[in-house]
Amino acid sequence: MHNPACIPACTPTCRPAPSGGTDNAASENANPDVPQGETRAMIWPVLGLLLAASLMGLGPIFVRLSGVSAEASAFWRAMLAAPVFMIASQILILPQVGRGKDRTRQTGNVAQSEAAPQTTRKTGLLIVAGLLFAADLMFAHLAIGMTTVANAILLNNLAPLFVGCFGLLGLARRPSRRFWQGLPIAMLGAVCLFFASSQGNGSVYGDALAIVAAGFYGAYFVVIARLRQDHSALQIMLWSTVVTAIVLASYMLVFDGSIGMPVMAGGWLALCGLAFLTHIGGQGMVSVCFKRVDEATGSIILLWQPFMSALLGALVLGEVLNPWHGLGAVCVMVAVAYITVRRRRKLA
Template sequence: MTPAAQARLGVPGLVLGAVLIGFAAIVVRLVEVGPTAAAFWRLAVAVPVLWLARAAQPKQDLPPDRAAIGLMLVAGVAFALDLALWHRSIHLTSVANATLMSNLSPVFIALTLHFGFGDRHPPRFWIGLILALAGAAWLVADSFTISHETAVGDLMAIGTAVFYAIYQLLVSRSRRRYTALDVMFWASLAGMLTLLPMSLAFGERIAPIGWRDLLLLAALGVVVHVGGQGLIAWAQAHVTASFASVTLLVQPVAAAVFAWALLNERFGAHQALGGVLILTGIVTCRLARLPR
């Protein structure tokens, strides 16, 4: 596939990746291991799959770069902390609060690039970002609450967004030099080694219970992580980090649709309007980044 053809597939790949990671919340809810343990298994299942795929890809004629590999390892640690905080926030606040606040990463990424790296965004991009975030808020407005009881979980969800923003920025930078499989392998390995001691320290159930858990964790590792997160990493060589982060707001829409289809949760006109606002915001951001 030519570079031009790959670039054209960047946005569809990003959207499909966001849809696939929408399965994550459902699997985490259904599996019977602890929340941090579920995050560990997500990466533990993915690492050997990524290693095999990486071994099969054409070799890159690049000299070893310890600093670049270190950057990918740091990305993996940030991703592990993102998953650990998100899985725990679901148990300490409402799902609506956790969903909305954990999806604030586009704000952190856009502000970091705009003020920290001089990547100026046109006004239309900020309008699109506000529209997309408003759509995410509208999507969960029915059950969104602010109270003293949810404060710790809410802060954890915001921490999730911060660590995911760090992960996305580091992955975007690493993709300038390395393939998506290289980045995913090193980041997933570091994340797996970070999450295992965390799971043990929290005293969580780590061992899966029966075939149901094994199949759910296999889906979490292969479909959600290798498939979904892998597509996102691949697409980040073809789109800006800011636009990628906004596009990932497709994920809560996909999660709401999957929950409606698989768990019989509510999805009506209210949620549909939130989805339309998110998609409108994404399109607006995309048009703002296209050359005139």
């Protein structure tokens, strides 16, 4: 459902470009740091990102087919995914923690006393990340239920714009010149999408909720950018998922009196698809593939997600899109790609 390509944790793997025409092969073979099979090995991560984008594009369809409220679908998405993240964290993280404790015992207790306040602060940030993620999911699911799938996903992908705005407030990196150049294009795209909804193909109110969700997701980006200095993507997803489940369950118990559940087996299948395919499979595969694919390439590939959602919305849900949707989609995607994609540095 989301495009995590602009998460600051993703680090491009920049390599020097060959300088000569006929000497390319010789220079590549002369450099022992560049594996000869690297180009061929990149095919699988690229295909993995395409699959991840397709799985995340299925998310809005699962939300619509679940037959429950927006907050209930978001809750079950997190609730069903949480045990998988817990098991994975036990398998992958605990052995590393054990080795870290052994090293700490060898160096003495001073390091433990110095690390305690920092650990407490990081735990608070993990909870904040979970709260922001819960708000993002709830508003995004609300938007999916009110407006067209295409509008909900496209407007939710405006999260990088909010990251730039947070940079103006000193909460993130200050926006670059590319941000200001892409901002008018993104705003034009949003206006086109709002106009498409005003023509009867969607809901202006639902579009507004999608932008609110993008704001929360942008704030989530800012928080996890700091968390990624000391935590893995799996730890962040675990905390975010568990906190989301707790927050949304509390919200439904207070305001609805119960936790919404599907009445048909098809609804449970849709929620399982939302949790296992979209939340775990899609976003998990992105984290894995971004270890091999640079940020620029990955960001372009993941732009397949909103187009996948729009296509499925037309085929499965029978949504009719007008030319304003197409114009708005082009503007939003061009702006997001231009703002988030960092060109590789040309190394001398």
